[in-house]
Amino acid sequence: MLARECKKELTEHIIPFWNALEDDENGGFYGYVGNDLSLDKNAPKGVILHSRILWFYSNCYLVLKDQACLKKAKHAYEFLSKYCVDKENGGVYWMMNADGTINDSMKHTYCQAFFIYAMSSYYDASKDRNALQLALDVFHTVEDKCRDEIAYLEAFSKDWNIIPNDALSENGLMADKTMNTTLHVMEAYTELYRVCSDKQVLKALRFTLEITLDKIYDKKGGKLFVFFDKNLNEIGDIYSYGHDIEATWLIDRA
Secondary structure: HHHHHHHHHHHHHHHHHHHHHHHHOOOOOOOEEEEOOOEEEEEEEEEHHHHHHHHHHHHHHHHHHHHHHHHHHHHHHHHHHHHHHOOOOOOEOOOEOOOEEEEEEEEEEEHHHHHHHHHHHHHHHOOOOOHHHHHHHHHHHHHHHHHOOOOOOEEEEEOOOOOOOOOOOOOOOOEEHHHHHHHHHHHHHHHHHHOOHHHHHHHHHHHHHHHHHHHHOOOOEEEEEEEOOOOOOOEEEOHHHHHHHHHHHHHHOO
């Protein structure tokens, strides 16, 4: 009964809501809807938003086998692959304008992870090897540009110079490295390895698990530390129990 109710909610409410946000003129999906459902067609379009939309429709297709979902996934894929990838410097941008031009050229490891995750799922749904290649390209960029011998760094300029991590810092703390980014890199690499069985991806996935176990997990407190300096020392005495719950299934899946 619960499964039927969930499917009904998905097919009659959630999918139609997102279907209505497709931007047929400029590509992708509209970037902002107000609490009153008012639509801003000129709002910037987040690359993370579009990666999540791509993942959503890809997995809807994998579960429902509805070609309409695969078509929407392709629409999101085309926006991401055409506008959001930096073909000169590698990786993907943070934010696009409504027309697909660059709004914010920051490269964030967190954003790269969502792109890899989405492209991997889209490849699983569509069997489009171009999507898999994009996922692998960004994977190699992350491993080359976004990590040191200790863990994954966070925010970069367009040409991969380190910049302040404003996007994933809070409470007055400027974190060099975060639990959140590490978890989503793990999530992305798990999905990528699932669809391609690449040994380099497996090695990197194990690295994320080792970081989580050895440095991020607070063995005494039974929870995860959140913010770290460049040497992966905890800063801030902050905990996020929602991320703790998320981590349980991400680690289990990995």
